[in-house]
Amino acid sequence: MKDKEKEVEAIKERYLGIIKKRRRVRRLNDRKFVFDWDAGDDTSQDYNPIYKDRHAVQFFGRGHVAGIDLKAQKKDQSKFYGDLLERRRTEAEKEQE
Known part of the structure; x- marks a missing residue:
């Protein structure tokens, strides 16, 4: 009997098509964000x-x-600007003070 039922089921699937499962719709609040990052995933460090x-x-x-x-x-x-101006000043400008 079981073989006959399997055969009928196979025929139904072949001619009528496989029953597709409905996809579950995910809501925005169902999504989970992973805050733990691996150090290898860090792309912010530039070597240049x-x-x-x-x-x-x-x-x-x-x-x-x-x-x-x-x-x-x-x-x-x-x-920053004070250090910048100090580096740009020449010796003559420093002696004028």
């Missing part, structure tokens, strides 16, 4: 020295980054 040493962002206008302490930004910016 051109890209390794990043330049500070230069802004037009007021020149501040939103969400970061303004006093700290002004302090870092004045230190």
Whole structure:
């Protein structure tokens, strides 16, 4: 009997088609995000020295980054430009002081 049922089932599948399972629709909140990253997955490290040493962002206008302490930004910016001007000064300019 079982062989006859299997044969009938095989004929049905061949001529009527296989019953496809309905795909489950995933909602946005069903998705899971993995926060643990492997160190080998990190692509942010550049080995080329051109890209390794990043330049500070230069802004037009007021020149501040939103969400970061303004006093700290002004302090870092004045230190940066002070060091830059000090390196560019010649010996003659330094002696004039």
